[in-house]
Amino acid sequence: MSCPLCDDTGWKPVEINGVRQVERCECWRTDAGQKRLSTANIPRRYQHCTLANFEAYNDSLKRGVVLAQRVIDSFPGAEGGDRGLLLIGMPGVGKTHLAVAILKKCISDRAAHGLFYTTSDLMALLRSTYTGEEKATESQVLRTMTAADVLVLDDVGRERATEWRDEMLHLIVNTRYSERRLTIFTTNFDIGSDTTDPDTLPCRVGFRVYSRLHEMCEFIHLDAADYRERPPNATVDDLIAMWKVRNKPALPARAARPARAQLRESAARDGKADLRWPGGRAGS
Template identity: 35%
Template sequence: MPLKAEPEDLCPECEGRGWVIEQDSGAGTARRCDCRFQTLAPRLLAGAGIPARYHNCSFKNFDINAPSPADKDQLLQAKTISQHYVEGFLKPDGAFTESGLLYIGSPGVGKTHLAVAVLKSLIERYRVRGVFVDFTTLIHQIQSTFDPGSPESKREILDPVVNTEVLVLDELGAQKPTPWVNEILYLIMNSRYTKRLPTLFTTNFRLEPDSVTTHDSLDRTPSSPGFQLLSSRISPNLLSRLYEMARPVAIEAEDFRREVQMQKHRF
């Protein structure tokens, strides 16, 4: 989405045109104005659609404090993997990496925080084009295009999601997996896979039945959202595609315990 600059924001050198004419013996030579590069990262950040509540998320303010050392280790590991991902994003051949990350954990643990921190770092460091979408919001936006009076088409909503250089797809599996929802998800994932564009996913659902350690007597009911399997929310072909597209980063046990701790304090 192009952002309209306020008049006072206009560069004094090029007056917002983005190029300047350098004097030569003839009619002058056009060159890109420096402001294009200086203002590119802020413009890309502003255009990435990061929700206001996540605007300030960075690696610096990611909280790795947890009651148990094991949980602290897990948070630190998730942060380190994320930072390494940013470090290694530009491959030696000059191309961007094709694979993404899949943050797995209960709500509130910091999955979205890390995904946003990665996205912001990639934009600031490599000037990539990135987009953040919450899967539920996206589905609702697409549904609203079915209204005959809708100003936007399904394609206009999906195009930036499918084509952006880096996508954060927040809350994978959050929508009831109807055939239509799966179809939309398939379109997004398959297009990005084919175009070799990396995606950062977050999900509240687990990959494997045994990926959560039962190291204490916590009441883990299968119906609690953090412990349902992702395979109950997306189709098998999407799940295997997901494995090909993203490296899992689990921070799931942590938050559940935090939440239980909080409940314990409450009573």
């Protein structure tokens, strides 16, 4: 069916101050948005995600929706550039759902170039450019990641940290920061206060990247049930009940630290034992 506004040319006539001109027709934007959605690399299990079908049954989830909507409404950002989001929370709380909802809306409504990658998939893609498995070169992949109008980097910090990973992540994050492009991050790792704890976000992504995240993103903690563990036909009440159970930690996080310290001490004792045992570690 042809478009009544532009007769399928993609340009529609408009009159501005009495002068007849043409401008991009809505049908072009919709088509371009649809095409760009299909090439945004959104995993099938998240393709249905929108803000409308996100179950916001507590304050942290409601705040998540408000901030996500704010990001959508202010895209593309004017002078100040686009401020992104860092969604923090345990697995299954809906971080990726919100990130994809933002991405899809920016693509479908504004015909933005958008991309979704988990950080580990992105690192694997970069590695495959060295082996020739991937036709694109490293710099082409990097350019694609830095040039996208919207980029979702999912599950940041999960990937194995190496010097090379640090360099790649820093390059992508830093370039997007300088170019003021919208980036949405999700992570399972909390910020934490112990800067030596290897399972905190600053340690997982490195302090350089972490400080950039602060400058380019609003941080939000989502605290909720693991949506993936819900029973079939779960209602919102079921989710609330699951969330309350999850919220009662069996072991406070702090208790883990003395345990780690004990481990370190016993490892140190083993080390000393080795010194006294010229034949190496007993039993080895």
